[in-house]
Amino acid sequence: MRRSSVFFFLFFAIGWGLAQNESRIVIGLQAEPVALDPAQLSDYNSSRAAMPMFEGLVRFKDGSTELEPALAESWEVSEDGLTYTFTMREGVTFHDGTPVDAEAAKFSFERQIDPEHPYHDTGEFAYAEFTLGMIDSVEVQDPMTLQVTLENPFAPFLSNLAMHAASLVSPAALEQYGRDFAQNPVGTGPYRFVSWQRGTELVLERNPDYWRGAPEVERLVYRPIVEDQARLAALESGEIDFTVNLPVDDLPRLREDPAFRFEEQAGMHTWYLVFNVKKEPFDDPLVRKAVAHAIDRQAIVEALLGGTGELAQNLLPPVVWSYTEDVEQYPYDPERAQELLAEAGYPDGFEVEFWIPQSGSGMQQPVAMGTVIQDFLSRVGITANIQQFEWGTYLDRVIVPEDQAESVPAMFEMSWVGDNGDPDNFLYILLSGDQFPANGFNLGYYNNPEVDEILRTARQTTDQEARIPLYEEAQRLLMADLPIVPVDHEAQIVVMDSSIEGFTPHPTGVFRFETVRLAQ
Amino acid sequence: MTADTASQTSRRPSFQRLFLREPVTLVASLLLLAVILSALLAPYLGLPNPAEGSLIDRLQPPGTAGHILGTDELGRDMLSRLVWGGRVSLVVGFAAVGFAALLGVTLGILSGYLAGRFDFWVQRLIDVLMAFPYILLALIVVAILGPGLVNTMVAIAIAGIPYYVRIARGSALALRESEFVTAAQAAGAPTWRILVRHVLSNSLSPIVVAATLDVGFMIMAAAGMSFLGLGAQPPISEWGVMLSDGRQYLRVAPWVSLLPGLMIFLVVLTLNLLGDRLRDMLDPRTLGR
Secondary structure, three states: OOOHHHHHHHHHHHHHHHHHHEEEEEEEEOOOOOOOOOHHHHHHHHHHHHHHHHOOOEEOOOOOOEEEEEEEEEEEEEOOOOOOEEEEEOEEEEOOOOEOOOOHHHHHHHHHHOOOOOOOOHOOOOHHHHHHEEEEEEEEEEEEEEEEEEEOOOOHHHHHHHOHOOOOOHHHHHHHHHHHHOOOOOOOOOOEEEEEEEOOEEEEEOOOOOOOOOOOOOOEEEEEEEOOHHHHHHHHHOOOEEEEEOOOOHHHHHHHOOOOEEEEEEOOOEEEEEEOOOOOOOOOHHHHHHHHHHHHHHHHHHHOOOOOOOOOOOOOOOOOOOOOOOOOOOHHHHHHHHHHHHHHHOOEEEEEEEEEEEOOOOOOOHHHHHHHHHHHHHHHOEEEEEEOOHHHHHHHHHHOOOOHHHHHOOOEEEEEEEOOOOOOOHHHHHOOOOOOOOOOOOOOOOOOOHHHHHHHHHHHHOOOHHHHHHHHHHHHHHHHHHHHEEEEEEOOEEEEEEEEEEOOOOOOOOOOOOOOEEEO | OOOHHHHHHHHHHHHHHHHOOOHHHHHHHHHHHHHHHHOOOHHHHHOOOOOOHHHHOOOOOOOOEOOOOOHHHHOEEEEHHHHHHHHHHHHHHHHHHHHHHHHHHHHHHHHHHHHHHHHHHHHHHHHHHHHHHHHHHHHHHHHHHHOOOHHHHEEEEHHHHHHHHHHHHHHHHHHHHHHHHHHOOOOOOOOHHHHHHHHHHHHHHHHHHHHHHHHHHHHHHHHHHHHOOOOOOOOOOOOOHHHHHHHHOOOOOOOOHHHHHHHHHHHHHHHHHHHHHHHHHHHHHHOOO
16 A cells, blocks of 8 residues: 555656656756855856856846946946946846845945945955955945946946946845855846755756846756766766866767757967966076977867867957957977077076966866976976876965965966956956965066056056057067966857757856757 | 794695696786786886877877877877886885885884883874774875875875784784793893894784785775875876876777776786785695695
C-alpha cells in the first residue's frame, strides 16, 4: 500500500512538473558567485548572476557601451561639467514595491562613498572609489530630481553611472537585511531573486512589472561548475543550457554540432605581461622591448588560444574608442631581441622571477601561456623562473603599494576587462603615475610625467572629439616605452543550446536575457 | 651472532622462491627497473628537450613521426616528458621517504628505547601531527615554506614522519626488554652503540618494508601536490603536473593526461607489489615455509 502511494505521488509530481512547462535557462558559471549586492561585485560570476536584478540611472545599450536612459529619464550637464541634474523615471518600483525616486538614488550612492552613512557598514565597496569617488555631493531637489556635483570635471562620469556599483538598490531592503542584502538582493531589473543554495544553484524569476516589459523567459538558474571539462560535459548532456569559457580545443567540435548556438563578440579585454619597472633589468626600456620581440605572440593567439583572442598591438582593445594601431609594433624577432639585450648590456641574457596565477577571471590559460612565454624567453637567453599561485593569493601579492615594490616580481601576468568602455578605464587606471596600488591598478609602478599630463587632461575634457587625439598620443608614447607587453584581446564566446534565440553578448561580460526567447 | 647467520642462510632460498619464481613479481621488478634506468639515463637517450615545444605541433596523437607518444598542449614530446618526469617523481618519492624515515626512525628508536618523559613528549608531538589529514598537513607546510618541488618534498616527508616514528618505537619498545640488550647494558656498552648495533639493526626489516610501500605513496602525494600547482613549477615535467595540465584536453587529446596517469599507476602498483613480497620475505613466519 505504502509503496503504491509513493509511486502515485511520484507520477503526480512528474505530471505536475510537465504541466508547468515553465520556460527557463540554466546557466553554467565558472565559480560560485561571491555576493549579489551590485556595489560589491568584482568578479564575472557574481556580476553575471546579480546584474539581471539591477539597473542604474543610465545603462549601456545592448551589445555596446553607448549609453541610454534607464532609471533616469533624462539629464542635464552644467557648462562647467561639474553638475549633473537627473530626472527620475516615473512609476518604477523595486521588486519589493519600494518606489524608485531621487532619495533611493542618493541612498545607493552615499551608502558606498560616505563613511558616516548609516548603511556604509553593509559591505566592502571595492569599486566605490573608482566608480563614484569623483562625486562631491548628491542632493535631492524634489522627489523625482537628483543633482550630483563633482569635485572636478570628469569626462567618463555618465559611463561610470552605468557600471555595476552605480546600480540602485532598495533602501527598504537594506534596512530589512543589512549586511545580508548581498544574499537577498532587491533591485529594479528584469529578473528578481528567488533562492540561493550555496554551491548548488541560484534561481531568479522574471519581474512581471519590469518597466521595459516583462521578459519572455520565466526563470534563470545559475549553477557553478568550476572544472571546464565538467562544464562542457554538463552542456553536452543538457544539464546546463548556456555557458562561457569552454576549453578552446573543444570549440571546433561544438561549432559543427547543430544542437548548439555560438554568440561571439570582440572583447573589451587585454591579457598582458607586467614589468616591475622598479626592478632591474626592466627599468630599462630596451630590455622590455627585447622581451616583446622574443615572444611569438601570434603563435600563442593562433595555436594555444585557437583564435579565441586577437593579437594585441596595444594595451587598449580595438573595441574601445580612440584605439589606434599607429604605435610601435613588436613582431616576433628573436634576433632583434638579442641585439636589444646586447645593447642594454645583457649579451648573455639574465635570470628573472616570473609569477603566474593558476586561473583567474580574464586570465585565459595562465599556466600554459606562461610556460610558452618562458620557453620563448629561454631561446634568447632569458631564464624566467615561474612561480604559480592560487588566484586570490596571487592578487594579494601583486597588488601592493609602492613601498613594497621589492616584493613584487620582475615580471608577471595580468589581464584587464573594461568596465565602462572609456579609454580612461584602461590607460589611466593601469598606467598613470598616481594609480599605484591601492589607488589604482598600475601594478608595475610605471611613471611617465608626460603621459600622466595627457591622461589627466583627457579625463577632464568633456568633449569626446577633443579627447581622441589625446588618447592616441598617450598610446603612442606608452607603446614606445612599453611598460607592459600586451598579448591578446580575448573574444567573448558564449555557447548555448540552439533553442535559445536573441541573445547578444555584452562587452562588459554580463548576460542580458530580457530579449531572449526559447524556440519550441 | 648465530641468529644472524641462521636468518641469512634461510633468506637466500626464500628470496628465489618469493621473488623470482613469481611471474607477477618478476614483471613488476623488470618494469620498475626499466623506469628507474630510463630515468637515470634520461640525458643520454637522445630525447628532445622536454621543456621545448613547437606550438604548431601541439596535441599530436601517439604514433606521430618524431613523437612516438605524441605531444602535449604546448607541442612538447610526451615520451621525453614522461622519462624526465619519472626522474623527478622517483627522486621525490625516494628522497621524501629517505628524509621521513631518517627522522622518523631516529625519533622512534630514541623514544621507544629511552622511554619516560622523552617518549611522552615525542608521542604527543606525533599525536598532533597525526591529528591532521596527510594532505592538509603537507599543504600547511607548503603554505609556510612556499610552493616548489623541494618544499613539496620536504612537506610530504614531514607529513610522513609519524608513520616511521610509530613503527620504530614499537620495535624499540620490544627490543629494550630483550635479553641481548640487557646483556649489552650489563657489559657497559654506550647507549649509542646499543641503539645502533642492537636496537636499530634488529628493527630494520619492518622499516624497510614500510619504506618500500611508502615510496609509492610519496610519489602519489607529490603528484597530488603538483596537481594542485604547489609542487613542480613549469617547465619541469613531473607526472602530477602533466596529469593536471592535461585535463583541459581530455576530450580532444586524452593521452596528455592518460600517459602520466598510467605511469603513476604502474610505478605505485609495482612498488606496492614489491613491498608486499619483501614483507613476505622478511616475515619470520614465512621464512620456514
